[in-house]
Amino acid sequence: DIVMTQSPDSLAVSLGERATINCKSSQSIVYSANNKDSLAWYQQKPGQPPKLLIHWASTRESGVPDRFSGSGSGTDFTFTISSLQAEDVAVYYCQQYYSVPLTFGGGTKVEIK
Amino acid sequence: QVQLQQSGQGLVKPSQTLSLTCAISGDSVSANSAAWNWLRQSPSRGLEWLGRTYYRSKWYNDYAVSVKGRITINADTSKNQFSLQLNSVTPEDTAVYYCASGYGLHYWGQGTLVTVSS
Numbered sequence: 001d002i003v004m005t006q007s008p009d010s011l012a013v014s015l016g017e018r019a020t021i022n023c024k025s026s027q028s029i030v031y032s033a034n035n036k037d038s039l040a041w042y043q044q045k046p047g048q049p050p051k052l053l054i055h056w057a058s059t060r061e062s063g064v065p066d067r068f069s070g071s072g073s074g075t076d077f078t079f080t081i082s083s084l085q086a087e088d089v090a091v092y093y094c095q096q097y098y099s100v101p102l103t104f105g106g107g108t109k110v111e112i113k
Numbered sequence: 114q115v116q117l118q119q120s121g122q123g124l125v126k127p128s129q130t131l132s133l134t135c136a137i138s139g140d141s142v143s144a145n146s147a148a149w150n151w152l153r154q155s156p157s158r159g160l161e162w163l164g165r166t167y168y169r170s171k172w173y174n175d176y177a178v179s180v181k182g183r184i185t186i187n188a189d190t191s192k193n194q195f196s197l198q199l200n201s202v203t204p205e206d207t208a209v210y211y212c213a214s215g216y217g218l219h220y221w222g223q224g225t226l227v228t229v230s231s
Contacts (some may be wrong), residue, residue: 038216038217040217040218042218048224049211049213049221049222049223049224050160050221052218052219055217061219093160095217095218097216097217100162100165101162101177101178102150102152102162102216102218103162104159104162106159107159107160
């Protein structure tokens, strides 16, 4: 199984400041057919299912604000909220879909400082 | 816009079978590019993928090792839905269960809290 290691477990950021989350996969997750990383980022708020924000490591879903971005390749990935808004308080997860079982990071809780 | 609507029991007795259904609108369960997944989430196990079904000229299933032997995921093309059966449940199977579509999981059901208790 591909292990996804996410850090930090939690972070507190002031409104308008940057939040950065890291995710590391235990092996490369580059999909050979398109040379893209099979990495997704999700936002989950209490009582709701996760919401897909980014796939292929850096492609934002339609309607997702551009303050959310993803970067990285190979085994090391980063998720950034460029200017934290109150509505961004949530838990964020990375997930690989290169191979089954699909696996998730442990989550990062983002709060307002 | 794809929508997934979950239904099924929220309370299951130990050793019995958990059954959930996910009804699809806006897509076809037998679409050649789709994949239909079941996951669960609990404080102890986090987000855990359980398995999936998909159609590529014939039906395929993949299951997580943690539940293999106890899990069945089936598609019902006449109702455009797919289902989860998990046999011989124990209290460790207590979780919020989700259906979701895709590989990067674009669409999710609303979630069903399933409690395993006598």
